[in-house]
Amino acid sequence: MTNSPAPLVLYYCPGTCAFVPMLALELAGAQYTPHPIDLRKGEHKTPQYLAVPPAGQVPALSVGEEHLIQLVAIVDYLAGQFPHAEILPADPIARARAMATLVWFNSTVHATFGRIFHPEGCAPDEAAQAAVRSAATAQYARLLDEIEARYQAAQQAGAPWLSGARAGVLDAYALCCVRWGELVGLAAADRPHLLAQLRKLADEPAFARAIAREGLPLP
Ligand SMILES: N[C@@H](CCC(=O)N[C@@H](CS)C(=O)NCC(=O)O)C(=O)O
Numbered sequence: 001m002t003n004s005p006a007p008l009v010l011y012y013c014p015g016t017c018a019f020v021p022m023l024a025l026e027l028a029g030a031q032y033t034p035h036p037i038d039l040r041k042g043e044h045k046t047p048q049y050l051a052v053p054p055a056g057q058v059p060a061l062s063v064g065e066e067h068l069i070q071l072v073a074i075v076d077y078l079a080g081q082f083p084h085a086e087i088l089p090a091d092p093i094a095r096a097r098a099m100a101t102l103v104w105f106n107s108t109v110h111a112t113f114g115r116i117f118h119p120e121g122c123a124p125d126e127a128a129q130a131a132v133r134s135a136a137t138a139q140y141a142r143l144l145d146e147i148e149a150r151y152q153a154a155q156q157a158g159a160p161w162l163s164g165a166r167a168g169v170l171d172a173y174a175l176c177c178v179r180w181g182e183l184v185g186l187a188a189a190d191r192p193h194l195l196a197q198l199r200k201l202a203d204e205p206a207f208a209r210a211i212a213r214e215g216l217p218l219p
Contacts, residue, residue, distance in 0.1 A: 005064075006063045006064030006065075006066070007031075007032075007033070007062075007063075007064060008025070008030060008031065008032035008033065008061060008062065008063060009032065009033045009034075009035050009061070009062040010022055010025060010032050010033070010034050010035065010059060010060075010061055011035045011037050011049070011052065011053065011058050011059060011060040011061070011062075012034060012035070012036060012037065012058050012059055013036065013037050013038060013039045013044075013058050014036070014214040014215060014216055015176075015179065015214065015216055016039065016058050016059070016176070017058075017059065017071055017106075017110060017173070017176050018058040018059035018071075019172055019175070019176050019210060019214060020059070020071055020075060020169050020172045020173050020176065021059045021061060021071060021074045021075055021078065022034070022059075022210045022213065022214075023168070023169060023172040023206060023207060023210045024074075024075050024078045024079070024085075024087045024168075024169055024172075025078065026206035026207075026209045026210050027082075027085045027086075027087055027168060027169075027206045028078060028081075028082035028084075028085035028087065029082075029085070030078070030082060034213060037049060037058050039058070044056050044057060044058060052067055053067045053068075053069040054069070055069045055070075057069070059071055059074060060074075061074045061077070061078075063077075071106055072099075072102055072103060072106050075087060075088070075102065075169050076088070076099075086166075086168075087168065087169060088102075088169070089164065094164075098163065098164075098169075098170060101150070101162060101170050102169060102170060102173065105170070105173040105174070105177065106173070108143065109140070109143045109147070109173075109177050110173075110176075110177065112136050112139050112140045112143060113136075113140065113177070113180050113184075115132050115133065115135075115136035116133055116136045116137055116140065116180075116184050119132035119133045119136070137184055137185075137186065140177075140181060140184070140186055141186055143177075144177075144178070144181055144186060144188065144191070147174055147177065147178070147194070148188075148191050148193070148194045150162060151174075151193075151194055151197055152193075160197070162174060166204075167200075167201055167204045167206075167207060171198075171201060171207075172207070172210070174198065175198055175201060175218070175219075178194070178195075178198060178219050179216070179219055182219055187219065188219055195219060198218065198219060199218050199219070201218065202218055
């Protein structure tokens with residue numbers, strides 16, 4: 001076990017993108033307290049939680065008295081704090097490439113689900129919301145192709161995982177997005193290669209721990 005200088009508390013909800021920093025903590029062998037926040041019950045909008053990370057979303061990571069939000073920033077913090085775990089590559093170019101993929105998941109693929117699950121944030125009336133959801137769903141279908149293509153490209157370059165030789169945060173984000181796709185009828189079932197690869201994540205010890213903690217099945 002590796003000790004961080006300050007106690008770490010990860011605020012998460014099973015099935016959300018908080019799985020990505022949870023995986024980073026597990027890769028690091030960090031001591032942390034997982035603090036579940038039930039989004040369906042609205043626990044992320046309670047005054048108690050809003051007082052912790054002002055955004056009212058998961059993930060959030062408390063580091064002693066400090067509160068970090070935004071998945072990319074949390075992963076970057078953990079990568080710096082636990083260099084032995086190689087949460088992000090040490091080589092600057094490889095790290096920049098990994099960050100580019102992490103940001104692509106966060107700002108493009110994940111953001112698409114924001115419009116699928118909450119079109120009311122983009123359009124005032126129901127017809128317009130249906131159009132937003134439909135367009136975003138079609139966009140995710142194309143992005144799912146790209147996720148699969150990125151796995152193929154990685155494997156052609158000799159790496160089994162998006163994160164390289166060992167499965168990591170990029171693969172965790174891919175898993176999250178593929179799971180969300182299932183919820184909107186865009187399962188990866190017709191992509192047997194991608195599905196088989198993601199199912200192998202259960203054999204990776206850090207993933208196995210995070211998956212067990214969430215209590216959710218793989219796609
Ligand atoms: N940009 C944020 C997005 C976080 C986010 O979208 N979290 C979702 C769960 S995956 C959430 O908390 N949704 C509830 C809400 O926004 O009210 C990040 O990268 O941390």
